[in-house]
Amino acid sequence: MSSTVDYYELLECERGADGATIKSSYRKLAMKYHPDKNAGCKDSEAKFKAVSEAYEVLKDPQKRAAYDRYGHAAFQNGGGGGGAQDFGGFSDIFESVFGEFMGGARGGGRAQQRRGADLRYDMEVSLEEAFHGKATEITVDVSAQCDTCHGSGAKPGTHASTCRQCNGHGKVRAQQGFFVVERACPVCQGAGEIIADPCPDCRGEGRVEKTKTLSVNVPPGVDEGTRIRLSGEGEAGPRGAPAGDLYIFLHVKRHPIFEREGTTLFARAPISFTTAALGGALSIPGLDGRTHEIKIPAGIQSGKQLRQRGAGMPVLQGRGQGDLVVQIEVETPTKLSVRQRELLELFRETETGDECPDSQGFFAKLKGVFAAE
Structure with a gap:
């Protein structure tokens, strides 16, 4: 099922x-x-x-x-x-x-304390914050130890007594036909103790709901799904039992320029067809605050990727940085002045076909295919 x-x-x-x-x-x-x-x-x-x-x-x-x-x-x-x-x-x-009420070892002895539940918190960070890291604070509503009774569940000045029904085991056994069934003690509800005079603030639970402000350190290089553990900041255990942990799951916002894969940053860069033909350079501001000069070789084609070493994301809890990869997109002009059109016409008149070997080869193949038929 x-x-x-x-x-x-x-x-x-x-x-x-x-x-x-x-x-x-x-x-x-x-x-x-x-x-x-x-x-x-x-x-x-x-x-x-x-x-x-x-x-x-x-x-x-x-x-x-x-x-x-x-x-x-x-x-x-x-x-x-x-x-x-x-x-x-x-x-x-x-x-x-029902662990906190039935937390005893099978072999006997007093009922064991059960730690509180682990909790989850989702935090969103920008790519810049993921690059540099940041110290921040979060506010969570959580079950925390009662300050009045210090987690005991008993009214200040009093204390819990051992349950006489189960002798502190938290469990009782009953015969059902050929079987012996073990159940939570109906008197102490599995706690192994009786609180005759419960704390007025937590009503014997030893914990109350609180709003807590916690400091969180986000290290440089975190990625989508990175988990930060805050030990002991989860749900408080009942009657003084240890608290669980709080797990913070990080989610990285989408960036308008860069895409990320591990420590590698990717960016698309449109360039003019004249720059593609003659060569040139690109100036790209990096997340590290530096401007990275990307050299464009003459004759570059659309889809070509240029790599800048050490300009990517930092390695999480390590040394060094990944790379920045820029993918070139050659943009064909859509608006030409009269003079520009005249110059392009002159250029076309001087073309021999050797300027664009891929195009020449493609049409040569087409001619060969149809000639064979």
């Missing part, structure tokens, strides 16, 4: 949805289709596996970026996708969905 259905459609999310929205939608759908709530329903079981597969891909920034670009093909032939087969069973999937 999931191999042909769009992952965003499965999770009922827009393609630009942030990590928190995707996670929230996943929880709702996983709870709706969970086998424990739909015993014996094959359709619900298939949907549960499908939304779990979709979430495994979209919650990971690298997998999500690959999926956004290549779709399902990114994970075919061992491409690293997050299929339902990656899970050990329904218990693993359920634990993945």
